[in-house]
Amino acid sequence: MMGEVVALSGGVGGAKLALGLARVLDAAQLAVIVNTGDDFNHLGLAISPDLDTLVYTLAGLADPVQGWGRRDETWTFMTALEQLGGDTWFRLGDADLAMHVERTRRLAAGETLSVVTDRLRQRLGIAARILPMSNDPVRTRLKTDAGWLDFQDYFVRRRCTPQVRQLAYLGADTARPLPEVMTSLSSGDLRAVIICPSNPFLSIEPILAIPAIRAALSDCSAPVIAVSPVIGDQAVKGPTIKMMHELGLKCGAAEVARRYADLLDIFVVDEVDAATAVPAGIEVISAPTLMTSLEDRERLARLVLAAADRAAGRRAGSPYPAGVS
Amino acid sequence: MMGEVVALSGGVGGAKLALGLARVLDAAQLAVIVNTGDDFNHLGLAISPDLDTLVYTLAGLADPVQGWGRRDETWTFMTALEQLGGDTWFRLGDADLAMHVERTRRLAAGETLSVVTDRLRQRLGIAARILPMSNDPVRTRLKTDAGWLDFQDYFVRRRCTPQVRQLAYLGADTARPLPEVMTSLSSGDLRAVIICPSNPFLSIEPILAIPAIRAALSDCSAPVIAVSPVIGDQAVKGPTIKMMHELGLKCGAAEVARRYADLLDIFVVDEVDAATAVPAGIEVISAPTLMTSLEDRERLARLVLAAADRAAGRRAGSPYPAGVS
Numbered sequence: 294m295m296g297e298v299v300a301l302s303g304g305v306g307g308a309k310l311a312l313g314l315a316r317v318l319d320a321a322q323l324a325v326i327v328n329t330g331d332d333f334n335h336l337g338l339a340i341s342p343d344l345d346t347l348v349y350t351l352a353g354l355a356d357p358v359q360g361w362g363r364r365d366e367t368w369t370f371m372t373a374l375e376q377l378g379g380d381t382w383f384r385l386g387d388a389d390l391a392m393h394v395e396r397t398r399r400l401a402a403g404e405t406l407s408v409v410t411d412r413l414r415q416r417l418g419i420a421a422r423i424l425p426m427s428n429d430p431v432r433t434r435l436k437t438d439a440g441w442l443d444f445q446d447y448f449v450r451r452r453c454t455p456q457v458r459q460l461a462y463l464g465a466d467t468a469r470p471l472p473e474v475m476t477s478l479s480s481g482d483l484r485a486v487i488i489c490p491s492n493p494f495l496s497i498e499p500i501l502a503i504p505a506i507r508a509a510l511s512d513c514s515a516p517v518i519a520v521s522p523v524i525g526d527q528a529v530k531g532p533t534i535k536m537m538h539e540l541g542l543k544c545g546a547a548e549v550a551r552r553y554a555d556l557l558d559i560f561v562v563d564e565v566d567a568a569t570a571v572p573a574g575i576e577v578i579s580a581p582t583l584m585t586s587l588e589d590r591e592r593l594a595r596l597v598l599a600a601a602d603r604a605a606g607r608r609a610g611s612p613y614p615a616g617v618s
Numbered sequence: 619m620m621g622e623v624v625a626l627s628g629g630v631g632g633a634k635l636a637l638g639l640a641r642v643l644d645a646a647q648l649a650v651i652v653n654t655g656d657d658f659n660h661l662g663l664a665i666s667p668d669l670d671t672l673v674y675t676l677a678g679l680a681d682p683v684q685g686w687g688r689r690d691e692t693w694t695f696m697t698a699l700e701q702l703g704g705d706t707w708f709r710l711g712d713a714d715l716a717m718h719v720e721r722t723r724r725l726a727a728g729e730t731l732s733v734v735t736d737r738l739r740q741r742l743g744i745a746a747r748i749l750p751m752s753n754d755p756v757r758t759r760l761k762t763d764a765g766w767l768d769f770q771d772y773f774v775r776r777r778c779t780p781q782v783r784q785l786a787y788l789g790a791d792t793a794r795p796l797p798e799v800m801t802s803l804s805s806g807d808l809r810a811v812i813i814c815p816s817n818p819f820l821s822i823e824p825i826l827a828i829p830a831i832r833a834a835l836s837d838c839s840a841p842v843i844a845v846s847p848v849i850g851d852q853a854v855k856g857p858t859i860k861m862m863h864e865l866g867l868k869c870g871a872a873e874v875a876r877r878y879a880d881l882l883d884i885f886v887v888d889e890v891d892a893a894t895a896v897p898a899g900i901e902v903i904s905a906p907t908l909m910t911s912l913e914d915r916e917r918l919a920r921l922v923l924a925a926a927d928r929a930a931g932r933r934a935g936s937p938y939p940a941g942v943s
Binding site: 336379387388394397413 | 661662663691692696699701702703704713714715722726738742
């Protein structure tokens with residue numbers, strides 16, 4: 294099966310499916326567009342949490358328990374920083390620090406975020422391309438009962454406890470999409486676009502907030518498939534359901550489908566959500582979506598690709614016959 | 619015994635005597651003026667090797683084997699940096715990194731190097747004051763058979779192998795001495811100035827290259843005592859003898875005394891150098907100067923202070939009687 298697969302991803306949940314895709318595809322045919330709305334500068338270092346989670350996951354370096362950060366990590370730096378009275382609310386592992394120091398050095402030397410990311414993923418032997426959505430800064434902010442908060446202040450320092458009233462993606466309306474993102478999405482050789490099971494508010498919508506990216510997804514020639522990040526009334530990880538509640542939205546998979554409605558061909562929900570009502574014109578597929586093992590990731594990746602190929606096969610002139618890749 | 623003791627120090631060798639002084643004095647009466655000619659920016663971090671060696675040594679955190687860096691250090695960062703293709707010729711331990719990251723952050727926020735150093739040493743419970751010679755950058759460079767080299771390029775990357783022809787302390791002639799340095803050196807309450815057994819070319823002369831500091835030492839009311847960093851025809855550590863040879867100088871303690879001749883009242887040499895010829899007017903004291911144990915450091919500190927106090931006692935009106943403190 295030929296053609297490029299493009300995935301949109303935030304951090305941990307999205308990276309699980311991206312890893313599955315990288316393993317069942319020729320990984321060189323996978324490009325992952327990654328949220329940079331969580332990026333921030335901390336202790337003078339340029340930190341890109343979602344890019345790092347993708348890099349670590351696809352390189353086999355991720356912490357298998359927490360899903361972010363590195364396996365076999367040590368914490369000597371944080372202990373010493375605390376001893377010096379430094380800022381310790383954002384935990385940086387010793388190995389993880391190398392990524393931030395090296396990225397910061399390269400950015401200061403004039404490399405773009407996308408070039409830095411590309412060189413580092415190649416260095417780590419990752420065949421799939423990892424594309425920051427933009428080289429221009431986009432910053433997710435949250436209006437809460439504690440006022441407007443920066444993303445990491447809300448997410449890490451305050452552990453998602455403030456009540457969220459509104460989100461903003463500062464800079465998104467003027468951020469230039471990464472040229473490689475636009476090339477991939479407008480390619481006639483595009484096989485499928487997969488919106489990974491990431492938090493819609495914090496991970497996917499910052500990407501979609503760049504107008505040209507949303508338009509390119511809407512116009513693209515390939516099927517667009519989203520996998521729900523919620524199962525029943527639970528988010529697999531993170532505050533998705535809590536935020537739906539605080540924002541006065543319906544809590545569940547249906548709300549995810551509604552938010553992406555203008556883009557979606559297929560919506561994959563968990564088996565417990567088989568009865569999810571979605572906007573007209575969207576096909577619902579139910580399947581086990583909880584990815585615990587590596588096999589789970591691969592199985593879901595195959596299912597998503599097969600569904601995309603079937604949808605493509607229903608379109609006139611598609612080169613992709615129905616069937617599992 | 620009252621009055622402030624001021625020490626001049628580079629890294630490892632100087633820090634040994636500084637620790638001895640801090641232990642035999644009321645440490646709040648000790649101020650150490652530290653060479654910053656080795657400072658450099660590496661991986662985007664502001665690194666001050668000699669300041670750090672003093673801080674770690676006086677806080678009891680120094681690696682007891684190598685004398686620089688921290689005890690119980692881990693090296694996860696360097697391993698990860700190497701994996702990413704980063705620059706690894708200058709080894710930064712995980713705990714040591716906290717110092718560089720925190721200093722860099724504070725400098726970027728507008729604190730001076732002396733304020734950063736003072737806050738960190740207080741945080742670590744160090745009673746002695748640690749004073750960078752200047753908040754203005756001074757950079758030691760070496761003209762060698764491999765061309766002009768930055769200090770760390772010569773010292774760490776090339777392991778002192780190039781032949782040294784000439785030294786330069788860039789910025790020293792216009793660097794403003796730290797005001798606290800000038801206050802201490804001009805104080806009527808100054809008890810002694812001790813030039814620690816550090817490399818003259820790389821550690822002490824960058825300090826003396828700031829004209830106001832050299833002048834203040836020359837004019838100060840207290841005895842000035844240097845401890846030789848060479849024993850026989852060996853430097854205790856580092857390239858002192860090698861550099862003397864390459865610079866066409868006599869190799870040994872006598873050359874150290876000659877270099878400081880206009881400043882010195884007393885020159886302390888090792889017992890093997892008891893016959894060292896020094897310029898007229900300088901008293902030579904021989905004693906065991908190799909500091910292996912903590913007791914060695916304290917014993918040499920007591921000997922130096924006693925010699926200073928005897929010299930002061932010979933001056934009219936001195937408040938300091940002869941004898942060990």
